[in-house]
Amino acid sequence: MRIRDLIVTPIAFSDPPLLNADGVHEPLALRTIVQLIVEGGVVGLGEGSGGTEVAGRVEQVRSAVVGLSVFDLNGIEAAVNAALGGDAGPLSRRDRRVVYSMLDVAAHDAQGKLTGLPVAELLGGRVRDRVPYSAYLFYKWAGHPRSAAIDDVEPDVWGEALDPVGIVAQARALIDRYGFGSIKLKGGVFPPDEEIAAIRALAEAFPGLPLRIDPNGAWTHDTAVRVARELDGVLEYLEDPVLGIDGMAAVAREVSQPLATNMCVVTFEQLAEAFAQDAVQIVLSDHHYWGGLRHTRELAAICGHWGVGVSMHSNSHLGISLAAMTHVAAATPELAYACDTHYPWNRAEDVVMPGAVEIVGGAVAVPTAPGLGVVLDEAALERQHRVYLDSGRTARDDTGYMRSFEPTYSPTLPRY
Amino acid sequence: MRIRDLIVTPIAFSDPPLLNADGVHEPLALRTIVQLIVEGGVVGLGEGSGGTEVAGRVEQVRSAVVGLSVFDLNGIEAAVNAALGGDAGPLSRRDRRVVYSMLDVAAHDAQGKLTGLPVAELLGGRVRDRVPYSAYLFYKWAGHPRSAAIDDVEPDVWGEALDPVGIVAQARALIDRYGFGSIKLKGGVFPPDEEIAAIRALAEAFPGLPLRIDPNGAWTHDTAVRVARELDGVLEYLEDPVLGIDGMAAVAREVSQPLATNMCVVTFEQLAEAFAQDAVQIVLSDHHYWGGLRHTRELAAICGHWGVGVSMHSNSHLGISLAAMTHVAAATPELAYACDTHYPWNRAEDVVMPGAVEIVGGAVAVPTAPGLGVVLDEAALERQHRVYLDSGRTARDDTGYMRSFEPTYSPTLPRY
Numbered sequence: 001m002r003i004r005d006l007i008v009t010p011i012a013f014s015d016p017p018l019l020n021a022d023g024v025h026e027p028l029a030l031r032t033i034v035q036l037i038v039e040g041g042v043v044g045l046g047e048g049s050g051g052t053e054v055a056g057r058v059e060q061v062r063s064a065v066v067g068l069s070v071f072d073l074n075g076i077e078a079a080v081n082a083a084l085g086g087d088a089g090p091l092s093r094r095d096r097r098v099v100y101s102m103l104d105v106a107a108h109d110a111q112g113k114l115t116g117l118p119v120a121e122l123l124g125g126r127v128r129d130r131v132p133y134s135a136y137l138f139y140k141w142a143g144h145p146r147s148a149a150i151d152d153v154e155p156d157v158w159g160e161a162l163d164p165v166g167i168v169a170q171a172r173a174l175i176d177r178y179g180f181g182s183i184k185l186k187g188g189v190f191p192p193d194e195e196i197a198a199i200r201a202l203a204e205a206f207p208g209l210p211l212r213i214d215p216n217g218a219w220t221h222d223t224a225v226r227v228a229r230e231l232d233g234v235l236e237y238l239e240d241p242v243l244g245i246d247g248m249a250a251v252a253r254e255v256s257q258p259l260a261t262n263m264c265v266v267t268f269e270q271l272a273e274a275f276a277q278d279a280v281q282i283v284l285s286d287h288h289y290w291g292g293l294r295h296t297r298e299l300a301a302i303c304g305h306w307g308v309g310v311s312m313h314s315n316s317h318l319g320i321s322l323a324a325m326t327h328v329a330a331a332t333p334e335l336a337y338a339c340d341t342h343y344p345w346n347r348a349e350d351v352v353m354p355g356a357v358e359i360v361g362g363a364v365a366v367p368t369a370p371g372l373g374v375v376l377d378e379a380a381l382e383r384q385h386r387v388y389l390d391s392g393r394t395a396r397d398d399t400g401y402m403r404s405f406e407p408t409y410s411p412t413l414p415r416y
Numbered sequence: 417m418r419i420r421d422l423i424v425t426p427i428a429f430s431d432p433p434l435l436n437a438d439g440v441h442e443p444l445a446l447r448t449i450v451q452l453i454v455e456g457g458v459v460g461l462g463e464g465s466g467g468t469e470v471a472g473r474v475e476q477v478r479s480a481v482v483g484l485s486v487f488d489l490n491g492i493e494a495a496v497n498a499a500l501g502g503d504a505g506p507l508s509r510r511d512r513r514v515v516y517s518m519l520d521v522a523a524h525d526a527q528g529k530l531t532g533l534p535v536a537e538l539l540g541g542r543v544r545d546r547v548p549y550s551a552y553l554f555y556k557w558a559g560h561p562r563s564a565a566i567d568d569v570e571p572d573v574w575g576e577a578l579d580p581v582g583i584v585a586q587a588r589a590l591i592d593r594y595g596f597g598s599i600k601l602k603g604g605v606f607p608p609d610e611e612i613a614a615i616r617a618l619a620e621a622f623p624g625l626p627l628r629i630d631p632n633g634a635w636t637h638d639t640a641v642r643v644a645r646e647l648d649g650v651l652e653y654l655e656d657p658v659l660g661i662d663g664m665a666a667v668a669r670e671v672s673q674p675l676a677t678n679m680c681v682v683t684f685e686q687l688a689e690a691f692a693q694d695a696v697q698i699v700l701s702d703h704h705y706w707g708g709l710r711h712t713r714e715l716a717a718i719c720g721h722w723g724v725g726v727s728m729h730s731n732s733h734l735g736i737s738l739a740a741m742t743h744v745a746a747a748t749p750e751l752a753y754a755c756d757t758h759y760p761w762n763r764a765e766d767v768v769m770p771g772a773v774e775i776v777g778g779a780v781a782v783p784t785a786p787g788l789g790v791v792l793d794e795a796a797l798e799r800q801h802r803v804y805l806d807s808g809r810t811a812r813d814d815t816g817y818m819r820s821f822e823p824t825y826s827p828t829l830p831r832y
Contacts, residue, residue: 071533072541074749115531117487124710125488268721276692294540298717305684305718333490 001070001114005037006062006103010055011384012391013349015316016156017145018138021188021216022411023402027144028391029316033351033381034058036106038070044110045352045376047320048102048288052394057084057091057099065103070110073294076103094267097291104292105324105372112371119324119373120366123293123331130363131329132338134212135180136314136345137161137170137202139189150405158345163194164201171202174344181362182210182236182338188218192227192416203234210338214239217263220414221250228255236337237282237311243413245270249279258282262313266290268299275306282309282337288321293328304334312339319343319352322364323372326357330366338362351381417486417530421453422478422519426471427800428807429765431732432572433561434554437604437632438827439818443560444807445732449767449797450474452522454486460526461768461792463736464518464704468810473500473507473515481519486526489710492519510683513707520708521740521788528787535740535789536782539709539747546779547745548754550628551596552730552761553577553586553618555605566821574761579610580617587618590760597778598626598652598754604634608643608832619650626754630655633679636830637666644671652753653698653727659829661686665695674698678729682706684715691722698725698753704737709744720750728755735759735768738780739788742773746782754778767797 015029030050035043048054064083068075080100084091108119120126142160143153161170171183183202187195195213202211217240219227224241228251231238239260242251252259258281265274265283268290274280283303287296300310312329314321322343329335343359352374357364367373399411431445446466451459464470480499484491496516500507524535536542558576559569577586587599599618603611611629618627633656635643640657644667647654655676658667668675674697681690681699684706690696699719703712716726728745738759745751759775768790773780783789815827 069537069541071537074541074543074747076541078543078749121485121487125485125490125492127490127494268717272691272722275688295717298714301684301711301714302718302721306688331490333494 002039003036003066003068003070004039006058006065007035007037008055008058008062009033009035009381009385010050010052010388011351011381012050012388012393013318013346013384016158016345017141017143018186018345019140019189020138020186020398021218021413021415023398023400023409024141025316025398026393026396026401028387028393029346030388030393030396031316031318032058032102033320034102034106035376036070036103036110038110038114042110042113043376044070044106044108044113045320045372045374046102046104046106046109047318047324048105049098049315051396054098057095058102060084061099061103070107070114073104073107073292076100076107077291093269094289097267097295098289101288101290101292104294105287105320108293109371116370118366118368119293119327119371120330123297123328126330126366127333128330128366130361130365131326132181132363133341133359134182134184134338135171135174135178136340136342137167137174137183137185139167139186145405148405164198167198168201168205171206175206178344178359179361180338180359182212184212184214184340186216187213188215188415192219192223196227196230199231199234210236212236212239212260216240217243217413218415220416221247223414223416224251225254228257232256239284240264245274245277245279249277252279252281258309260284260309260311262286271302275308280308282311284311284313284340286313287324287328288315293324296328297332300332300334309336310334311337314340314342316342316346318346319350319357319374320372322357323367323374326364326366327372349380349384351377351384353377418455419452419482419484419486420455422474422481423451423453424471424474424478425449425451425797425801426466426468426804427767427797428466428804428809429734429762429800432574432761433557433559434602434761435556435605436554436602436814437634437829437831439814439816439825440557441732441814442809442812442817444803444809445762446804446809446812447732447734448474448518449736450518450522451792452486452519452526454526454530458526458529459792460486460522460524460529461736461788461790462518462520462522462525463734463740465514465731467812470514473511474518476500477515477519486523486530489520489523489708492516492523493707509685510705513683514705517704517706517708520710521703521736524709525787532786534782534784535709535743535787536746539713539744542746542782543749544746544782546781547742548597548779549757549775550598550600550754551587551590551594552756552758553583553590553599553601555583555602556586561821564821580614583614584617584621587622591622594760594775595777596754596775600628600630600756602632603629604631604831608635608639612643612646615647615650626652628652628655628676632656633659633829634831636832637663639830639832640667641670644673648672655700656680661690661693661695665693668695668697674725676700676725676727678702687718691724696724698727700727700729700756702729703740703744704731709740712744713748716748716750725752726750727753730756730758732758732762734762735766735773735790736788738773739783739790742780742782743788765796765800767793767800769793
């Protein structure tokens with residue numbers, strides 16, 4: 001059961017013009033698909049961050065992992081670390097974990113196929129049969145501009161959402177289609193009073209649904225405290241209102257809202273300091289940079305022991321990642337919130353066969369087939385790889401794209 | 417792959433008169449052996465704490481785990497917790513984990529047999545092929561007394577060890593036979609100066625070998641600080657010189673020795689406080705009460721992230737536990753010390769076939785057969801179960817046994 005080969009395929013797929021504190025999503029999102037070929041022909045699938053640099057890093061570890069047992073996660077992790085230069089090399093631990101995470105997912109998929117077990121069983125067994133996800137709302141333009149004239153857009157199916165009315169309409173569309181039972185709004189885009197109004201409009205339109213807002217650190221301390229107090233009792237949690245562990249701790253001392261993060265705590269090395277300061281009450285896990293599925297479970301266990309909550313973060317992603325997120329969430333008792341997912345925004349150009357991971361009633365049923373339970377659509381993979389090659393895109397640049405319409409746009413935070 | 421039955425067998429086996437801060441080991445040590453019978457006939461083996469009460473608790477969870485998938489560790493753990501009353505019940509989390517731990521080991525053994533994988537592979541792959549153990553020295557009498565006259569002994573093969581000369585001779589015998597490359601002395605028995613002299617004698621007799629002493633909290637703060645300073649540079653670490661997290665933290669502030677514990681930190685719930693106080697620099701893991709193999713790996717991961725060292729504790733045990741300890745140690749990158757083991761003292765009456773887990777050159781080669789890699793000796797199990805039944809022993813009582821010779825013996829700590 002040794003690894004015989006590793007195939008790395010950078011891809012690109014359509015993404016709507018979703019606004020955030022960095023700028024706006026480009027017309028193409030980037031992602032990396034890995035296939036771990038095991039002796040005997042079993043193929044494990046993994047998906048992770050995109051772009052030329054990351055794909056190159058995965059290529060760089062190929063010869064180091066070929067020949068290892070696909071069950072030897074410790075060995076694969078050590079080989080990846082060493083091939084990328086270790087602590088003395090140019091990459092941070094987090095950057096190395098991003099590479100390892102893709103292989104970890106692919107190894108789990110292969111392990112499941114080899115043993116006949118779903119990945120959730122390999123992770124200790126599912127504690128829930130369905131994993132709830134939240135409706136992930138974004139301020140957005142009506143479509144990507146055809147030119148530097150920002151009003152000259154090619155309208156998409158989602159429509160414009162630049163105010164409370166637009167946000168409520170977007171929520172309605174997502175909830176009608178997917179049955180989401182909780183809502184997250186990506187904020188940090190407009191002045192806080194506008195975003196507070198959007199949250200209040202959501203609370204009125206969807207009474208009883210848990211609500212969150214995530215300005216990605218766009219606010220000053222005073223703004224964060226003011227928003228938290230104004231929305232006290234309205235939000236389930238407030239995500240990354242300010243930047244940094246010290247900043248979050250200072251806000252936490254003044255508000256009663258639980259604070260969540262996927263920004264100031266992104267590596268195991270930051271947990272001790274963050275917990276000592278009581279800077280965050282909820283950590284958003286993400287197997288794509290916490291080191292794969294097993295280490296994500298470890299993160300959740302740690303949070304549980306320290307009395308810190310666990311939720312789950314998402315970036316633009318496709319079905320392999322949704323399956324992996326669903327399996328690890330299913331096997332994580334500490335997870336107590338609906339997970340984030342961008343899947344509704346990106347699923348149209350997925351590279352797996354449809355049907356295995358579907359959001360129904362606001363949740364994904366945990367696949368029971370061996371491994372991740374998704375099947376690669378090889379033609380789709382080839383197609384999206386071609387899109388990547390033809391695009392000439394090499395890295396995500398929300399700020400640069402925004403500047404092509406607003407040349408003076410600055411992503412400097414805090415903004416408000 | 418569902419659990420069809422759980423067979424619980426309390427056993428007893430010969431134990432030499434090993435002295436400690438509680439008193440002295442009785443002629444029989446107690447242990448519980450579990451067999452998890454899986455559909456299709458695979459049997460997973462587990463071993464844990466002994467005595468009537470613990471065996472009864474394992475019996476109590478039998479009907480709750482029958483019918484569960486042997487891969488569903490989360491489900492088995494939840495079922496054990498619920499069957500024992502949960503947080504509202506009479507048992508502490510640690511007591512419930514003691515029960516779950518046996519099933520966890522047996523489930524891993526069965527999983528390995530079902531998938532063809534050694535347990536170390538199920539735990540993420542071995543990072544070492546051989547797991548080092550330390551020579552575990554004890555002050556001891558020449559043999560168990562035949563009567564209340566403490567000098568009227570039945571000599572055993574180990575001989576007396578009541579002073580530095582005896583301790584060095586015991587170390588020599590263990591090292592000659594097993595090749596141990598490090599030494600631990602169970603202390604807290606004699607006045608500290610005598611134990612310091614024993615450590616100095618060991619340092620002289622075995623230059624270069626790491627040395628530890630464990631008085632099990634028998635010392636006052638001042639004694640602990642004095643001993644630590646006198647043995648500065650001589651000890652690898654000092655284990656549980658005093659009782660409690662606060663006490664250990666106070667000692668740690670005054671000495672340069674790393675302090676280790678298996679007494680003041682025995683549950684995940686104690687980690688935050690212990691780490692916040694920097695009370696211990698090394699945690700001794702023990703899968704028998706940290707919740708089995710997977711949670712022991714979690715403990716080690718946590719220690720690694722907090723910059724705390726990891727070693728491994730042992731109680732009197734037989735071969736199933738030695739195999740389990742070896743597999744989890746093999747799959748734990750953070751483990752940086754030789755593990756403790758009582759195996760040399762107890763192996764003569766083991767219930768597994770000989771040869772699978774042997775200490776050679778101070779280490780046990782990680783078994784490569786599926787599961788734990790040990791084979792139950794059913795006749796031996798029946799024999800040691802009969803010994804248990806015939807003995808009438810129900811619980812370990814080192815203090816009561818000591819009092820049968822020294823009626824005024826008090827186990828109250830600190831003693832010195």
